[in-house]
Amino acid sequence: MAILKAGESSAAKSSTGDTMEQTISSRPLANFSPSVWGCRFASLSSSPTEMEFYRRQVEQAKAKVEKMLAASAADGPFRNVELINLLERLGVSYHFQTQIEDQLRLIFQQSLSDITERRNDLYSVSLVFRVLRQHGYRVPCDVFDEFKDVKTGEFKECVRGDVRGILSLYEASHLRLHGEPILEEALAFSRQQLEEYSSSSSSTKPHLAAHIENALICPFHKSARRIDSWRFISFYADEEESRDETLLRFAKLDFNFVQLMHQNELAFVSRWWRDTGLQEKLLYARDRIVELYFWATGSHYEPHKVVARIAATKFAKMVSLVDDTYDAYGTPEELQLFTTAFERCDDESAVEQLPDDMQFLFRAFLRLCDEMEQDMEKEGRCYSAHHAKDAFKELARAYDTEAKWLANRYTPTVKEFMANGIPSSSYGVISAAYFIGMGEAMGTEEYEWLKTNPTIDTATKLLGRLLNDIMSHEDEQKRGHCPSAVECYKKENGASDEEAVEAIKKMCDDAWKDLNEECMRPTPVEMPVIQHFLDLVRIITFIYIRNDSYTHSGSLKDHITSILLDSIPI
Structure with missing residues (x-):
């Protein structure tokens, strides 16, 4: 409630009198904690002299290690x-x-x-x-x-x-x-x-x-x-x-050199986030651009993966905003319009029916898709940008299903939950964003392979969904959220909270075995693509290993400082 008053949401302003009060009171606001970083990284920059020093030192040390490896x-x-x-x-x-x-x-x-x-x-x-x-x-x-x-x-x-x-x-x-x-x-x-x-x-x-x-x-x-x-x-x-x-x-030299590159990228995405204007407009949503870039570097840190990191950070930010809109802001009527807008992406009339807040967000999403499509057109890989947009449509449908479950107070079976939980994990979109930056490794044949719903893709999404649910379900249920895997298992099996969590951990173990099996040669696609799925699950595991450290981002502060800011003494 305080968020709406402070931000004076345009959706609320479109109503009057009792209707306005009813709209405000019906919003499932989460009151997320603010960013622990603010906009301080928008002006972050690395010294060219320092970059060149480390580059030369790394190359000299690399030559020695290369001889060691051969020997x-x-x-x-x-x-x-x-x-x-x-x-x-x-x-x-x-x-x-x-x-x-x-x-x-x-x-x-x-x-x-x-x-x-x-x-x-x-x-x-x-x-x-x-x-x-x-x-x-x-x-x-x-x-x-x-x-x-x-x-x-x-x-x-x-x-x-x-x-x-x-x-x-x-x-x-x-x-x-x-x-x-x-x-x-x-x-x-x-x-x-x-x-x-x-x-x-x-x-x-x-x-x-x-x-x-x-x-x-x-x-x-x-x-x-x-x-x-x-x-x-x-x-x-x-x-x-x-x-x-x-x-x-x-x-040590290589860590510090790569860290300087990451600092420049962090400044770039921080400025992009500031310039979208979304932070000031969507006060109900989590402001986590630094955490999302940290997420991208945690999994795909190598220098040549810069395009993948930037694309993943931007799309992950859109995912987070859309997720918060479904979970912690929109009314059922507004969310139906929001889902329709995603389904009919190029239909201006569908966009114009949205409340101002959602319209502002949706247009930012379209601008991002257009930006990626223009970049990929230069490489002859427009299909990668189209895949990302299609993945977002699937995500919106999954979020819409969850919103309807909540509105109808419906607890699905575990099977129903999993069928929707795999797309609602959001990792279809995140992977699609990384694929934009993978160049020739993700060609038309690889995208055709993705259409077959390969086990490694499904296992990655499943782990993303279940690891999130294990750590976040208690907080989400307190503020009113659709049932998680834990609640679904408890109801279907008459289980306690602890029993449900243990059963879900067993599902995670089985999903890891699926991942390991899919990594065995011969693989249907090249190893860099296979490696992507493993690395994505690894950073998901880190984010949810003790709590939902994306939502409770203070728990990531020390790690972000160590990985992105503090150099290692040589």
Whole structure:
């Protein structure tokens, strides 16, 4: 109510007397907290001199590391994979993508038998298994049979004291597919052991204890890469006995150089957001442009993905505004008009029927679509912009269904909810925006593939929906929101809140297995496209790992400061 009075919504101004009061009182206002950043980043800029300094330093360090990578191939598959893993954890593997792929392919084709011969080296076997599977190579899970007691069927007693090996096994177990019970057992066993180590950390080296604590919160395979690399650089710096100073310096230089690029991009999208005028017009909505750009860098941080980051940030901002309009502002009558406007995008008469606030938002959406279409026309890829607009139409239909469920006080079955929840997750639009910036990797054949509703796309959207619901359902129900997956499961199964959440977490585990399976070679599309879905789920996991940190954005402030603002001391 206070928001409307302060902002004097144009929709409210169009009514008079009792009608106006009735409209205001019927709005499901959420009173979202304001931005913790304001507009401070619109004037942010990086010094060209500093950029050039880092560019030269990175190139010099890169040449040294490139020689290290080539030399490691002669040291055997384990040393080779160990270095590749370090490059990935430090966030610099994108510099050597071709070399890494060539080396891993040879290891899988020629040296896989070496894995099973190292029967007493749980660390190395687990590491090679994980790295190869992360690159799509279907390493059989029976490589872990040697670490189980034949008589008891449990993991051997001798491996329990191998803290490093147990941590490596734990990380590897998250690459499991459907029908791999040994990896389910490995996960349960390793998690229990790590929790015991963590509770008695006085006996564990400090840097290893930090690794364990972080892995128990979120394993590497499920971690947002940019955030994980920032954290891992700190871990690696503490490994005084084993760290390589050349690698460490390269990682720090590259992080800072890429951060400067990100700062320029953040300033650009901040100015775009300010210039739309939407912040002042839609006072009921979440002002989260900084968080959305952080989201984009957390998943697609590499310098060459700049177009994808910008497009994703802009479209995600539109998604957020439209979501808040459906959830926290519009009346049922207005929302029906809003949905019709999306369905008839080019029909001016449909737009003119909208209240002023929604009309202002919708025209901003159309301008964004036109802007993207013009940019893509220059590349001969207009179809990518058209796909984004079509994805938004599907999203609006899903939001409309949720609004009707709320208006009718209807709780759908879990099956009904999932059918609508997959498009309402919004990740169809977010992916479409990223695809705009992926160039030739997303050609007409890839878009035809998307039309088949591939499992990896469905699993990504499902995880986006369910992870959100697990963390946000309590707050949403307090302010009046359509039923989440939790409420649907509770009603259908007569379950408690805790039982419903556990059941939904099991659905998430199964969706991750689907993702892992879809990443195994041969894949129907190129690996950069497959990698997109994984990275999108990883940043979703981070955003919702403890709470809904997009809505409660204060919980992201320290991470945003570390990733986007504070350089790492060299």
